[in-house]
Amino acid sequence: MDESSLPSSVDVDKGFAIAFVVLLFLFLIVMIFRCAKLVKNPYEASSTATETSLS
Template identity: 75%
Template sequence: MEDSSLSDGIDVDKGFAIAFVVLVLLFLILMIFRCVKLVKNPYEASSTTTDLSLS
């Protein structure tokens, strides 16, 4: 008694899981680039916060 169109279509749970994994991977890639920038030049990356406290 199952509808055959549901079994032939895309599984909604699988779609949400794939979208979640893709968003997590994009977030991790973004964080990796920010951390590399911070390691390469820590003073330039944190200059906006220190300028306000020094002046």
């Protein structure tokens, strides 16, 4: 029985690998922006954490 539902060019493992790499790059971009925000203004980013511990 021939699998006519999937074309021969579809590779499931390759699709998972590409999706994983794309999600990894998106996570990396989000982390870069968060770290840049923290470096730009560290007191504003950590002000809520220090206020709750001091009171």
